[in-house]
Amino acid sequence: MxxxxxxxxxxxxxxxxxxxxxxxxxxxxxxxGRVVLLDGEPGIGKTRLAREVLACAQRxxxxxxxxxxxxxxxxxxxxxxxxxxxxxxxxxPADVQSxxxxxxxxxxxxxxxxxxxxxxxxxxxxxxxxxxxxxxxxISEQAEAKPLVxxxxxxxxxxxxxxSLVLFLARFVDNAxxxxxxxxxxxxxxxxxxxxxxxxxxxxxxxxxxxxxxxLSADGTSALVGARLGAASxxxxxxxxxxxxxxxxxxxxxxxxxxLVEQGALSGNDRxxxxxxxxxxxxxxxxxxxxxxxxxxxxxxxELLRLASLLGEEFELDVLxxxxxxxxxxxxxxxxxxxxxRIIEHPPGNHERFAFAHALIQQTLSEELPIHRRRRLHMxxxxxxxxxxxxxxxxxxxxxxxxxxxxxxxxxxxxILAGDDAAARYAHAEAAHHYRVALDLLLEQPGDSPSAAxxxxxxxxxxxxxxxxxxxxxxxxxxxxxxxxxxNQRGQALAQWGIARLHQGRYDMASAERHAAEALRLWPxxxxxxxxxxxxxxxxxxxxxxxxAGGADLADQSLGVAEQLGDASLIARALFGVATVRGSxxxxxxDQLSILDRAVELALQASDWRTxxxxxxxxxxxxxxxxxxxxxxxxxxLAITAAERSGxxxxxxxxCMSLGGALIRLGAWDEARLxxxxxxxLNKEQxxxxxxxxxxxxxxxxxHDDALRELSTLVDRSRQSRDGQGLTTGL
Amino acid sequence: VQAExxxxxxxxxxxxxxxxxxxxxxxxxxxxxxxxxxxPLADTLxxxxxxxxxxxxxxxxxxxxxxGLYIARPQLLRARARLDARGGAFDEALEALKGGAELARSQxxxxxxxxxxALISSIARGTNRQSLATEADAExxxxxxRVGPTARPLSWAKGLQLARTHEHHRDVGPLSPRECExxxxxxxxxxxxxxxxxxxxxxxxxxxxxSSILAKLGLDTRGQVAAWAVQHGIAMQSE
Numbered sequence: 010m011x012x013x014x015x016x017x018x019x020x021x022x023x024x025x026x027x028x029x030x031x032x033x034x035x036x037x038x039x040x041x042g043r044v045v046l047l048d049g050e051p052g053i054g055k056t057r058l059a060r061e062v063l064a065c066a067q068r069x070x071x072x073x074x075x076x077x078x079x080x081x082x083x084x085x086x087x088x089x090x091x092x093x094x095x096x097x098x099x100x101x102p103a104d105v106q107s108x109x110x111x112x113x114x115x116x117x118x119x120x121x122x123x124x125x126x127x128x129x130x131x132x133x134x135x136x137x138x139x140x141x142x143x144x145x146x147x148i149s150e151q152a153e154a155k156p157l158v159x160x161x162x163x164x165x166x167x168x169x170x171x172x173s174l175v176l177f178l179a180r181f182v183d184n185a186x187x188x189x190x191x192x193x194x195x196x197x198x199x200x201x202x203x204x205x206x207x208x209x210x211x212x213x214x215x216x217x218x219x220x221x222x223x224x225l226s227a228d229g230t231s232a233l234v235g236a237r238l239g240a241a242s243x244x245x246x247x248x249x250x251x252x253x254x255x256x257x258x259x260x261x262x263x264x265x266x267x268x269l270v271e272q273g274a275l276s277g278n279d280r281x282x283x284x285x286x287x288x289x290x291x292x293x294x295x296x297x298x299x300x301x302x303x304x305x306x307x308x309x310x311x312e313l314l315r316l317a318s319l320l321g322e323e324f325e326l327d328v329l330x331x332x333x334x335x336x337x338x339x340x341x342x343x344x345x346x347x348x349x350x351r352i353i354e355h356p357p358g359n360h361e362r363f364a365f366a367h368a369l370i371q372q373t374l375s376e377e378l379p380i381h382r383r384r385r386l387h388m389x390x391x392x393x394x395x396x397x398x399x400x401x402x403x404x405x406x407x408x409x410x411x412x413x414x415x416x417x418x419x420x421x422x423x424x425i426l427a428g429d430d431a432a433a434r435y436a437h438a439e440a441a442h443h444y445r446v447a448l449d450l451l452l453e454q455p456g457d458s459p460s461a462a463x464x465x466x467x468x469x470x471x472x473x474x475x476x477x478x479x480x481x482x483x484x485x486x487x488x489x490x491x492x493x494x495x496x497n498q499r500g501q502a503l504a505q506w507g508i509a510r511l512h513q514g515r516y517d518m519a520s521a522e523r524h525a526a527e528a529l530r531l532w533p534x535x536x537x538x539x540x541x542x543x544x545x546x547x548x549x550x551x552x553x554x555x556x557x558a559g560g561a562d563l564a565d566q567s568l569g570v571a572e573q574l575g576d577a578s579l580i581a582r583a584l585f586g587v588a589t590v591r592g593s594x595x596x597x598x599x600d601q602l603s604i605l606d607r608a609v610e611l612a613l614q615a616s617d618w619r620t621x622x623x624x625x626x627x628x629x630x631x632x633x634x635x636x637x638x639x640x641x642x643x644x645x646x647l648a649i650t651a652a653e654r655s656g657x658x659x660x661x662x663x664x665c666m667s668l669g670g671a672l673i674r675l676g677a678w679d680e681a682r683l684x685x686x687x688x689x690x691l692n693k694e695q696x697x698x699x700x701x702x703x704x705x706x707x708x709x710x711x712x713h714d715d716a717l718r719e720l721s722t723l724v725d726r727s728r729q730s731r732d733g734q735g736l737t738t739g740l
Numbered sequence: 741v742q743a744e745x746x747x748x749x750x751x752x753x754x755x756x757x758x759x760x761x762x763x764x765x766x767x768x769x770x771x772x773x774x775x776x777x778x779x780p781l782a783d784t785l786x787x788x789x790x791x792x793x794x795x796x797x798x799x800x801x802x803x804x805x806x807x808g809l810y811i812a813r814p815q816l817l818r819a820r821a822r823l824d825a826r827g828g829a830f831d832e833a834l835e836a837l838k839g840g841a842e843l844a845r846s847q848x849x850x851x852x853x854x855x856x857x858a859l860i861s862s863i864a865r866g867t868n869r870q871s872l873a874t875e876a877d878a879e880x881x882x883x884x885x886r887v888g889p890t891a892r893p894l895s896w897a898k899g900l901q902l903a904r905t906h907e908h909h910r911d912v913g914p915l916s917p918r919e920c921e922x923x924x925x926x927x928x929x930x931x932x933x934x935x936x937x938x939x940x941x942x943x944x945x946x947x948x949x950x951s952s953i954l955a956k957l958g959l960d961t962r963g964q965v966a967a968w969a970v971q972h973g974i975a976m977q978s979e
Contacts, residue, residue: 149945184945185945556768592771593771593772594771595771595807597807598775598809630772631772633776633811634776634808634809634811635809635811636811636843636849638847638848638849639848650934673851674851674852675849675850675851676850676854676883676886678887678888678890678891679888679920680924683921704741704745710890711889711890711891711893713745713893713894716745717745717749717754720741720742721742724742724758
């Protein structure tokens with residue numbers, strides 16, 4: 010019989026921390042949003058305090074939503090946000106729900122119930138930004154009628170993309186009455202690079218209020234013991250014993266009390282110790298204490314809990330039934346015993362799911378299992394999950410189970426699928442993680458595998474999207490070597506093209522030209538497809554930017570293939586290549602305008618915003634040359650709109666920077682300052698060199714010599730990398 | 741840009757090598773900007789009175805006329821005026837400058853116009869044409885005040901009697917920075933939906949901002965807001 014009061018009843022000895030967070034919440038109800046991060050060691054009560062904040066906020070008529078992170082879902086993209094946004098969507102008014110698909114189509118990837126059918130993959134690059142902006146916009150909208158608190162619990166287990174999204178929301182939350190409350194274990198800092206990176210950014214940008222939870226004092230322990238035992242005041246010897254063992258860790262304290270109750274060591278209304286302290290065999294660590302408590306359960310419960318611990322901190326009854334090899338009644342009896350002992354509990358409102366009462370319990374249980382048994386159980390779980398799960402997050406879970414179970418073959422298969430799933434949701438960090446796992450295992454196998462080359466190529470693409478350029482280069486080069494061994498010419502060409510794009514992105518035209526030429530040499534002559542059009546356009550533009558001969562031929566070839574394929578978007582793209590190349594040789598700008606007008610028309614027909622943003626910028630320069638400065642500014646504004654529609658951060662930043670430069674000439678310096686600052690903010694990842702925008706901003710601020718120095722830096726770098734555009738612009 | 745900035749700071753000697761290299765590089769590598777490089781080169785060489793200034797200006801005029809690179813015309817006219825003035829042909833110089841100013845006005849090339857007006861003022865004062873100088877200075881003063889105080893140390897803003905400013909940024913009336921951003925986007929012709937997307941706020945918040953702008957300025961329509969923003973120099977008129 011468990012005589013302990015539930016830990017849900019009353020928050021003890023955390024008044025100062027609670028008041029501080031509530032006062033921040035109060036400021037959010039009338040002012041801009043804030044971010045609060047609660048940190049502390051395991052068992053210190055972060056989640057308990059955070060839940061108390063949510064309860065207070067609910068009493069003050071706020072909306073509250075929770076997204077939890079679990080260790081087994083560390084590599085599942087957007088895991089906490091899928092839970093959080095799912096419940097926010099359920100709570101949204103009917104008109105918001107019915108219009109959500111139209112207003113925030115990108116959210117289909119995070120709230121699958123929005124979709125009426127399968128989500129389409131967005132056909133543009135940098136779509137992660139679109140997804141982030143849609144999330145921000147959806148949350149801000151929900152927070153308009155009532156303030157909103159979002160709890161992201163156990164962020165030390167969050168996937169990298171979710172952490173990036175938290176950072177994004179933190180940057181834009183000042184526009185909405187939103188409190189982002191996160192919890193994490195400070196003991197994990199140093200071991201979790203993405204979390205450390207996000208924290209560093211939040212602190213550097215002064216976006217966060219940090220609340221560190223310390224251990225309870227002896228008085229705090231006394232209050233906790235009294236409250237949990239339901240006694241007005243607990244005996245001093247008991248408090249002293251518990252405090253010396255648990256050292257002020259609330260979870261340890263509560264576990265210790267539970268063990269004392271279970272051992273019959275406490276009695277009477279005042280909960281006196283009825284056994285001598287010297288006679289009690291109380292473990293000295295929280296883990297051994299947990300082990301000791303579990304050992305008091307029936308054997309069948311213990312077995313089942315160990316199996317369940319491998320499913321994660323939370324698990325479904327159906328999945329447990331499928332993997333347990335016990336009959337349903339036995340499983341239910343075993344679970345009841347664990348529920349009774351408060352080792353597990355039901356998450357609120359869901360009686361088909363179970364959760365360990367604390368992550369430490371789940372970790373202790375799984376670590377208790379010998380390696381060979383753990384492996385066997387992981388395999389069994391993998392088999393069961395493969396038959397029962399169908400959602401997107403299942404591939405990551407399956408990969409994990411099979412890899413932990415030692416089934417390399419299926420582990421690789423599901424890791425690749427998990428990578429593809431993550432890539433389709435623009436969760437580049439998780440995609441790269443899964444591809445890297447699969448690739449490492451594939452490379453351990455004898456012989457050259459076609460899969461290894463393909464996975465390596467996909468990994469390179471994800472690293473490129475993450476702007477991890479040196480790693481992306483190494484991955485493209487490795488993919489090229491793998492494809493070469495397999496004599497796969499198209500693969501070799503794709504890898505070379507990737508390397509060329511990478512150098513082009515760094516404005517190193519000499520290297521870009523070499524690799525683009527190699528990609529074209531290797532391209533199979535019978536493959537005249539959309540990829541070839543894009544490759545030819547890229548190669549032509551690289552030649553133009555680098556001042557190499559032969560760009561015009563390539564641009565004409567791209568137009569030929571595009572016209573043969575009859576695709577408006579491809580023709581527009583090819584015309585963009587033609588215009589770029591002509592722009593680098595002697596020509597009349599007025600001739601250029603007719604090509605660009607036609608290309609714009611085709612790209613508009615195809616709603617190809619990606620190409621449109623480039624075309625508008627190109628046409629803006631052409632209009633500028635003929636003295637049409639108003640047309641120049643109008644096109645640069647259109648380029649911004651198109652880049653916003655296509656979701657390309659780099660293009661949007663570039664369009665803002667170029668509009669800023671044009672506005673300076675027109676004397677609209679206030680607006681120039683605004684758009685240049687926006688461009689600089691968008692270029693946080695420094696996809697573009699910042700020198701020219703920094704120079705312009707310095708100029709606008711009256712720091713004229715700083716402006717000249719920035720330009721000298723740009724010019725020197727452009728000379729070295731043979732970047733004609735950067736050189737002439739800077740000079 | 742380096743050459744143009746140096747010229748605006750009144751340092752033609754610092755502009756020369758950048759202007760020459762920019763023009764040479766644009767011809768060899770990036771012809772699309774040759775029209776942008778031609779103007780600063782002509783203006784720099786004429787200002788310095790280099791040996792090749794006349795020949796280079798003739799070549800550049802030929803290039804600009806052949807290819808229709810009209811953006812460079814106001815600067816070439818300014819360069820021609822500098823050379824005329826060096827030779828004592830002040831009437832011709834002023835004629836060239838008036839033509840350049842007219843062209844810059846029609847292109848809305850405000851900074852270029854200010855540079856031309858500064859030269860008109862200097863030559864007019866030196867040749868005792870006070871009313872022309874006063875007229876040029878009045879237009880130049882309006883530009884400097886519109887552009888803002890950080891332009892005051894630049895060569896084209898010098899020699900003017902300007903009102904004292906204590907604020908770094910020009911007063912944009914009662915609007916908050918966020919409302920200013922919304923006003924700028926209204927000038928750009930953007931709908932509330934697009935403004936919301938641009939500023940990453942909800943459409944309803946944009947509606948609130950627009951209502952607040954209208955109330956604060958005592959206006960009725962978005963068009964009036966756009967006109968106000970252009971009038972107060974916080975945004976350029978879009979096409």
